Amino acid sequence: xxxxxxxxxxxxxxxxxxxxxxxxxxxxxxxxxxxxxxxxxxxxxxxxxxxxxxxxxxxxxxxxxxxxxxxxxxxxxxxxxxxxxxxxxxxxxxxxxxxxxxxxxxxxxxxxxxxxxxxxxxxxxxxxxxxxxxxxxxx
Numbered sequence: 001x002x003x004x005x006x007x008x009x010x011x012x013x014x015x016x017x018x019x020x021x022x023x024x025x026x027x028x029x030x031x032x033x034x035x036x037x038x039x040x041x042x043x044x045x046x047x048x049x050x051x052x053x054x055x056x057x058x059x060x061x062x063x064x065x066x067x068x069x070x071x072x073x074x075x076x077x078x079x080x081x082x083x084x085x086x087x088x089x090x091x092x093x094x095x096x097x098x099x100x101x102x103x104x105x106x107x108x109x110x111x112x113x114x115x116x117x118x119x120x121x122x123x124x125x126x127x128x129x130x131x132x133x134x135x136x137x138x139x
Contacts, residue, residue: 007131008124009034014055016046016072017091018064022115026059029120030127043067047075054082057127061115062092073110087130089123091115 013035017023020041027037038053040046044066050058058076062069069090076083089111111126 006034007128010036011056011131012036012038012053013057013059013127014038014040014046014050014053015059016040016043016064016069017059017061018042019061022061022091025120026123029124033124033127041065043069043072047072050076050086051079055086057130058086058088059123059127060088060090062090087111087127089113089126089130091118091123 008030011034013030015023015026015030015037016039017026018041023039023041027039030037038049038055040049041064043064046058046060046064046069047067049055050072060069060072064072069092073088073090076086076088087110091113093115111130113123113126
């Protein structure tokens with residue numbers, strides 16, 4: 001159980017969020033966990049960084065300038081083996097209802113965090129859970 005605390009150490013995490021009041025605390029929190037953090041402030045930047053850097057985990061806001069998080073999600077999921085397998089935590093204020101969205105989001109591994117009631121610690125727990133799940137599968 002002890003290695004759970006270190007599970008994020010050294011992981012490359014892309015955080016895509018256009019609101020700095022949310023982005024900055026996330027960046028600091030994941031950096032404190034020992035992650036290598038990459039920041040994107042709009043969807044287009046998020047997609048190009050994701051494809052270039054191939055992070056271990058992506059935190060993705062839905063409502064972003066230039067390109068929505070959903071389009072980013074669809075493009076990443078459609079981009080081959082890495083894109084299908086990378087865990088993505090969707091940060092959103094709304095639960096998705098429309099069909100296209102639901103389809104994009106139900107492709108695993110995708111997790112939801114609702115921003116209006118969230119705590120940073122919960123996002124970190126969710127992130128750890130992504131990797132814990134994966135570690136359990138591969139053994």
